[in-house]
Amino acid sequence: xxEANRPLGTGESTFDRRRRLMGRAFAWxxxxxxxxxxxxxxxxxVDLLIDGLPRLNYAFLTSFASxxxxxxxVKAALAGSVWILGLTTLIAFPLSVAAAIYLEEYAPRGWVxxxxxxxxxxxxxxxxxxYGILGLALFVRALGLGxxxxxxxxxxxxxxxxxxxxxxxxxxxxxxxxxxxxxYGLGATRWQVVSYQVLPMALPGILTGTILALSRAVGESxxxxxxxxxxxxxxTPKGLSDQFTVLPLQIYNWxxxxxxxxxxxxxxxxxxxxxxxxxxxxxxIVMRNRAQAxx
Amino acid sequence: MSTTYDxxxxxxxxxxxxxxxxxxxxxxHAVQDVSLTVPSNKVVALIGPSGCGKSTLLRxxxxxxxxxxxxxxxxxxxxxxxxxxxxxxxxVEVRRRVGMVFQKPNPFPKSIYDNVAFGPRVNGLxxxxxxxxxxxxxxxxxxxxVSDRLTDSAYALSxxxxxxLCIARTLAVKPEIVLMDEPASALDPIATQxxxxxxYELKKEYTIVIVTHNMQQAARISDYTxxxxxxxxxEYGPTETIFTNPRxxxxxxxxxxxxx
Numbered sequence: 001x002x003e004a005n006r007p008l009g010t011g012e013s014t015f016d017r018r019r020r021l022m023g024r025a026f027a028w029x030x031x032x033x034x035x036x037x038x039x040x041x042x043x044x045x046v047d048l049l050i051d052g053l054p055r056l057n058y059a060f061l062t063s064f065a066s067x068x069x070x071x072x073x074v075k076a077a078l079a080g081s082v083w084i085l086g087l088t089t090l091i092a093f094p095l096s097v098a099a100a101i102y103l104e105e106y107a108p109r110g111w112v113x114x115x116x117x118x119x120x121x122x123x124x125x126x127x128x129x130x131y132g133i134l135g136l137a138l139f140v141r142a143l144g145l146g147x148x149x150x151x152x153x154x155x156x157x158x159x160x161x162x163x164x165x166x167x168x169x170x171x172x173x174x175x176x177x178x179x180x181x182x183x184y185g186l187g188a189t190r191w192q193v194v195s196y197q198v199l200p201m202a203l204p205g206i207l208t209g210t211i212l213a214l215s216r217a218v219g220e221s222x223x224x225x226x227x228x229x230x231x232x233x234x235x236t237p238k239g240l241s242d243q244f245t246v247l248p249l250q251i252y253n254w255x256x257x258x259x260x261x262x263x264x265x266x267x268x269x270x271x272x273x274x275x276x277x278x279x280x281x282x283x284x285i286v287m288r289n290r291a292q293a294x295x
Numbered sequence: 296m297s298t299t300y301d302x303x304x305x306x307x308x309x310x311x312x313x314x315x316x317x318x319x320x321x322x323x324h325a326v327q328d329v330s331l332t333v334p335s336n337k338v339v340a341l342i343g344p345s346g347c348g349k350s351t352l353l354r355x356x357x358x359x360x361x362x363x364x365x366x367x368x369x370x371x372x373x374x375x376x377x378x379x380x381x382x383x384x385x386x387v388e389v390r391r392r393v394g395m396v397f398q399k400p401n402p403f404p405k406s407i408y409d410n411v412a413f414g415p416r417v418n419g420l421x422x423x424x425x426x427x428x429x430x431x432x433x434x435x436x437x438x439x440x441v442s443d444r445l446t447d448s449a450y451a452l453s454x455x456x457x458x459x460l461c462i463a464r465t466l467a468v469k470p471e472i473v474l475m476d477e478p479a480s481a482l483d484p485i486a487t488q489x490x491x492x493x494x495y496e497l498k499k500e501y502t503i504v505i506v507t508h509n510m511q512q513a514a515r516i517s518d519y520t521x522x523x524x525x526x527x528x529x530e531y532g533p534t535e536t537i538f539t540n541p542r543x544x545x546x547x548x549x550x551x552x553x554x555x
């Protein structure tokens with residue numbers, strides 16, 4: 001029987017069978033790899049919920065740390081994290097966006113710009129403890145800001161600026177050049193082109209990058225230990241020069257204690273940290289969608 | 296050698312005059328010593344095969360090449376007796392007085408109204424903005440189609456409407472000259488015809504320089520035609536002469552479709 005007359009679905013060769021099975025095996029393998037990640041996350045979350053949920057109540061949120069587990073809470077750490085995050089955003093966001101605008105729209109294309117660009121990319125990969133040492137030497141000691149909220153926020157701002165700058169550059173670069181040409185062609189100045197057209201179009205991308213960077217900042221502990229965040233604090237920061245602690249540090253402090261009750265507190269603390277992270281992301285997603293809807 | 300015929304200026308000063316104009320991209324000599332006079336209130340078509348430098352030449356007329364870092368311009372472009380490339384000239388002002396419409400419709404991701412209002416706004420011409428917008432849309436033959444939905448996104452318009460919106464946007468800053476870089480090449484025949492009719496209307500008030508790939512289009516709409524080849528101006532003169540009785544052999548070969 002010639003090939004042309006053979007009905008479909010008959011006469012499968014060994015080669016055909018092998019490639020069909022290979023295709024199926026590959027799909028299964030990829031699916032398995034995905035489920036490993038999902039399963040690990042699910043186990044972690046369930047474990048946390050079992051340990052932490054009973055401890056999670058209003059008193060937990062409004063009490064300071066204590067050596068009695070039943071009286072201990074995350075008030076100081078939560079307040080510290082919110083302070084640090086807010087200040088870090090206020091410092092890092094405008095500086096990073098301005099730097100990205102300069103690099104993309106104003107800087108002359110030359111080796112200096114290229115060198116700066118390479119440096120920023122490298123800075124994004126520097127271990128956070130190095131930023132902690134820098135923060136200790138520069139903000140705490142040289143500038144005399146002490147072991148304070150502002151020292152911590154400045155240090156974290158330095159840490160996440162490279163990430164925001166690169167994300168913002170990416171977003172600015174993604175604005176089609178035809179839009180810039182159209183605006184220039186109507187007699188707009190560079191500033192007007194950037195502020196009326198480029199930035200509004202790049203904003204969703206910039207916000208996404210900022211959220212990712214802030215999510216990294218909220219989980220940092222090493223650089224904050226270097227600039228003097230403490231693990232046990234019985235007051236919330238009232239100003240920029242106050243001492244502070246943050247959620248990851250409080251959690252670590254609890255985890256390292258021998259009693260089971262403190263481990264449960266740690267689990268509850270992690271849930272609070274996750275909630276903070278998720279609500280931050282939610283706010284940013286709403287902002288991004290609103291920026292996108294304006295088109 | 297190139298041929299330039301007498302250009303009838305009808306006793307008025309030319310809208311634009313390029314004199315020994317050269318453009319380099321790095322080592323590439325994209326436009327070579329082009330001299331060309333653009334008379335007022337006429338349509339001048341720039342034709343030639345891809346890569347001949349016609350778009351580059353067009354972009355010299357409102358200093359759009361300034362935006363390309365590697366481009367270098369030599370020679371002069373006179374506009375009301377001033378060289379556009381003089382150090383004292385601000386390219387921002389040049390671009391307001393010499394507007395440009397691009398190959399692909401490129402409206403801003405904003406409402407129809409805001410698209411047209413952008414130019415007047417950035418140039419501080421905010422008096423009677425509504426009237427300016429309406430008048431510009433009317434001049435671009437778009438008003439009747441969009442008057443009841445000015446706040447809709449410009450992206451909701453068809454390709455042809457978007458291009459007329461881009462023309463309206465250009466007219467809103469009241470330029471003297473409108474440069475068009477293959478304005479109909481991304482449009483269907485009916486939309487193209489509307490743009491061509493529009494160009495015919497617009498030359499009463501504006502001087503138009505248009506780059507086109509489409510020779511029939513050049514023949515239909517332009518008063519003068521310049522043929523460029525490999526960065527050189529080969530022949531420039533009245534459109535009828537260029538298409539029916541050109542002096543240069545390369546021009547004849549191109550307009551009769553033997554190459555290009």
